[in-house]
Amino acid sequence: MDFTVETATDAVAESFRGTEDRRLRAVLESLTRHLHSFVRETEPTTQEWEAAIGFLTAVGHKCDDTRQEFVLLSDVLGVSTLVETINGAEGGTENTVLGPFHMTDSPRRALGDSIDLLATGRPCVVSGQVLDADGTPLPAAEIDVWQCDEEGFYDVQQPGVQPPGNGRGLFRTDDEGGYRFRTVVPSHYPIPTDGPVGRLLEATGRHPYRPAHIHFIASADGHRTVTTHAFVAGSPYLDSDAVFAVKRGLITDFTESDDEREAERLGVSAPFTHARFDIVLAPEPEVTP
The missing domain is CATH 2.60.130.10 (Aromatic compound dioxygenase)
Known part of the structure; x- marks a missing residue:
């Protein structure tokens, strides 16, 4: 299957078919569908997506034994x-x-x-x-x-x-x-x-x-x-x-x-x-x- 805008979501969801944990599979498939819908709706540029990844990376770097930035x-x-x-x-x-x-x-x-x-x-x-x-x-x-x-x-x-x-x-x-x-x-x-x-x-x-x-x-x-x-x-x-x-x-x-x-x-x-x-x-x- 070619990975296109139209086929991307089904392709990724299908990749989880072998997941033995049924709850994990359901969560991952739902996450994929909602995240792909978000990307299709907002159409981020490559630079914007890199900025988003950078933001989440910075959130992780701010976490330590007394600070949980992801919870925040x-x-x-x-x-x-x-x-x-x-x-x-x-x-x-x-x-x-x-x-x-x-x-x-x-x-x-x-x-x-x-x-x-x-x-x-x-x-x-x-x-x-x-x-x-x-x-x-x-x-x-x-x-x-x-x-x-x-x-x-x-x-x-x-x-x-x-x-x-x-x-x-x-x-x-x-x-x-x-x-x-x-x-x-x-x-x-x-x-x-x-x-x-x-x-x-x-x-x-x-x-x-x-x-x-x-x-x-x-x-x-x-x-x-x-x-x-x-x-x-x-x-x-x-x-x-x-x-x-x-x-x-x-x-x-x-x-x-x-x-x-x-x-x-x-x-x-x-x-x-x-x-x-x-x-x-x-x-x-x-x-x-």
Whole structure:
């Protein structure tokens, strides 16, 4: 078969006929058909295609142990949020993006511990429960949390300024499915713009900012793991998140309080900020033999 504009797609799809993994074959054939359609529609010049390859190469070169530029690219194109939304579990807390800063293991911490190792701002307590879809508390559920500081930086962005593990913690819920940790209210911040993704945003006139949020991954035996955010109510950029991750049900009140008795109960001093964020985990689907 001659490789022409008309026959190219079928020729490449046919080359995958011997793929034993049926899912892999289906994905590759679909990718080929959509990518070829894109090329036919946009008719890139050779120089433009070389520039595209160069851009993706630069994205790969920007990745390292603490920076994932491909995740960032997926985020700003809305692909990460789309994948999470497609894979969201009905009846559970809404999924959002993992983001590019879940690059190090969160240290194991006890309930009530602080993930703020700098202790420079007003204390904030975040608490809640992890629940089954029917409202039953889930004891011993695991919660992985990570966030930026009050200035909008993650620990991996400021080695030597923030200690490793600042803003991160791995917790297990109590017998009532409850969790609690101390921290500071995070700031809105720009995603990294010193790489090819930043240049893409600049070229398209898009801002790089994300609204203030705390990341969560929650898991429990027999339930689907959820990756989500608690977004700070009133934060700038809730309506224009650079990575399209805001969902209205995840916007959370961070309420200021002068109640000294409540502050003592929560292990902080007044005034403080308190946020409650419950997480619902849907059950794992039954596997049909």
